[in-house]
Amino acid sequence: MFGGKNILLGITGGIAAYKTTFLVRLLIKAGADVKVVLTESAGSFVSPLTLATLSKNPVLTSFVKEEEHITDWNNHVELGLWADLMLIAPATANTLSKMANGVCDNLLLAVYLSAKCPVFFAPAMDLDMYQHPSTQVSFEKLRSFGNVIIPATSGELASGLYGEGRMAEPEDIIVFIQEHLAQGLPLHNKKVLVTAGPTYEAIDPVRFIGNHSSGLMGYEIAKASADLGAQVILVSGPSHLNVTHPAINLQRVVSAEQMYHTAHEHFPETDIAVCAAAVSDYRPRTVADQKIKKEENELTLELVKNKDILLSLGEQKKDQYLVGFALETENEIENAKKKLKKKNLDAIVLNSLNDTGAGFGKSTNKITFIDKNLNLTAFDVKEKSVVASDILKEIINRIHA
Incomplete structure (x- = not known):
């Protein structure tokens, strides 16, 4: 503030x-x-x-x-x-x-x-x-x-x-x-749920399956929401980032399973949910109790699919405005629209790894905002703090329409 x-x-x-x-x-x-x-x-x-x-x-x-x-x-x-x-x-x-x-x-x-x-x-x-x-x-x-x-x-x-x-x-x-x-802010008295960062799926006590997400995009969305008057629940996977805004309640998790349960715990009381986390699609079927020794030339892991957090929130959605993210490398628009419909979203934010300045580990992003009516709004490359504001403006314009 x-x-x-x-x-x-x-x-x-x-x-x-x-x-x-x-x-x-x-x-x-x-x-x-x-x-x-x-x-x-x-x-x-x-x-x-x-x-x-x-x-x-x-x-x-x-x-x-x-x-x-x-x-x-x-x-x-x-x-x-x-x-x-x-x-x-x-x-x-x-x-x-x-x-x-x-x-x-x-x-x-x-x-x-x-x-x-x-x-x-x-x-x-x-x-x-x-x-x-x-x-x-x-x-x-x-x-x-x-x-x-x-x-x-x-x-x-x-x-x-x-x-x-x-x-x-x-x-x-x-x-x-x-x-x-x-009181004069557009998200006053609104509750916003944001997921951010990667999830880590344990292989043994010291190794895991993960990705390069820093969580910055989700953290910026949480901060921008709070600056607009919202009370924010930020469910974050492992990240070096932190928050100081008094209106943000940071809930740290590690695995996709933990993020699933935390997100579902808060979703019923949520007005807006923005799922920006890069959730691991798969996890090892079994987790070793002890560190796996480097004895063989090959190591085979059997992976099982994690619960789809965004899909399950879409199935439970009532009056919430639910936004997902799609990181694509080919047929970007087409794949993002399919995900939008399949998961019963109100909007989806498309990132393409083919765009310079977009993706993991960067301070910038380049997005296209697609709503449930398939209206597309494309933005130039911007700092993620500005991208967060752009996303929230698109959401606010639609929930107040």
Whole structure:
């Protein structure tokens, strides 16, 4: 949700300002680029040096900046345009009143009035101040402007009183913003199941049958789905890849049998399933308990067919939108269409090993998206992260049609 986003954090002069060091850290950890604007009084509660160190950006406190005898100014208009999201935390009663009434007597307020992005604010003040009619009027005005309030919580206040007015905790602020932004995303409240990577079929305790799939395509689809608001179950075969997105539940498996059972466990509650895994078609009939010694010139393995995960999901499909992958080397379109019909899919993503930039072990892919009505949409070679977005756009266009 915050990855690659520009976040402008405004800090005003309240005791809760000390929590903003944790807030900056969480935003940075979530992948955001953070710039901090302090009011003059906020510097009494939290160190600009600490915030600059954590954010890796200079902390701004006034319109004018002086560096090495060169006087320059902090352009509030540029800051307002730079930000993808502005967060004011803590937001004191004084600053909220100024925001609500268009007062512009410091850099933070000038940036706020210049901002074109969504603005969130987290009030922090004593109980009586929070409940005062003038403060409530400020809240209502700011809501009417399109600003979003992050409600204060109840707890022990700086005055020693106990009640409402305590700034929300940094972790809760992050979750609140994520959930609010997710409401406008096309996959909000959708559950997406993704399979990714290879499967390994054991021969003995140290050897296996597998393939060269890295799992990158499936992982990118999972991430793109989560970025679009979905809750994602990612069933991954052996892969060096990992996930950090809080909306992705990574379930690691090894064999096709394990992937079969895990996928079927989650499929009934799924809205969209994208099976991007390169599942082994066969497995050894028997697995040796001990490492097989190199004694003979030849080794014969008897292989049996694995369960077809995609076919079985297609047989059980009710309202789910089910997408498969087809990696072909000849008669690509024809074979992909046959697989689409045979497995009762809503769409299939065709890869051809004959296309430069497609296939295993690459950061790029070249696909053709074929839906159940046999409509074809071909794409050029792109990075797999972009391919994932293309696939999801095709899916979303069809489920919302």
